[in-house]
Amino acid sequence: MFSNSTKYAIRTIEYLLFNKEGGKNTVGALAKELDIPQPYLSKIMQQLSKSKLISSTKGRGGGFYLSEENMKRPLIDIVICIEGKNVFRECVLGLPECSDDNPCMLHEHFKKFRDSLRQSVCKDGIKFLLSTSQSQKP
Amino acid sequence: MFSNSTKYAIRTIEYLLFNKEGGKNTVGALAKELDIPQPYLSKIMQQLSKSKLISSTKGRGGGFYLSEENMKRPLIDIVICIEGKNVFRECVLGLPECSDDNPCMLHEHFKKFRDSLRQSVCKDGIKFLLSTSQSQKP
């Protein structure tokens, strides 16, 4: 479905949502907590950082965190950042073009999923998790 | 999103829907028509055939086609056949378990997509395409 890189990216951002602005997390800590290979996660964080999907400070005491701006980014941007280019503009079955006029067999199904990712921003993750979880990590 | 193999599989089955039972298609013809590497598609067809998602006859004049039984299979089976095992039971973000009790950030979004693939059978593709297309290949 998604590549490992994308999964890691979303899960990490999801985790960062619980460390509101100022709470910095080192790659080492994140990798351990989320059970992701540390150097690999490091690369992914770099990519996300370049695309302004997460924030970071270098040097001692530094780390990664989400700014208010970061939290407003739609979920789909995370996927696009890692999976590259217009993965969500393309047809899910790899047809040269995705359009309502010439839909593939999964077009309607996929469109709903895609649109829901477009409309949700990272911040919604907090609301969602807090509203549905009983024993979530604080 | 999906692997190339899965995309090829679904697109090919979609194509076969227009050649109702009896109309046999060689791998060569399918590969050419759908712009898929021929020997690679051949492997995929073998896999689909083993899982009874498509039918085939060997020898001269043989080829692949869909039986009525094949057409009743849910779309999700195609994905599972290629992508392997329980790709659709797993969490889309790779968490060890997917459940309503401990949902990931994409759980609700993904669940809808997954369920729509579970509920649609191949045959629906015909209905769907015929109802929405203006200038589809016959």
Next chain:
DNA sequence: GGATAAAAGGATATAAATATCCTAATTAAA
């Protein structure tokens, strides 16, 4: 200012997905 801790970035190794090639088995036609 020197030591330390962190992200940033380049280069490389490993594993998996994608693709190709070649031979065997099967069937139909000639």
Next chain:
DNA sequence: TTTAATTAGGATATTTATATCCTTTTATCC
């Protein structure tokens, strides 16, 4: 019964994704 066309299946090559390693830059603490 031979020949040709086709799927089935094994073995292998190529490309891409995944993962690791090492160096550089930046900031903090002492």
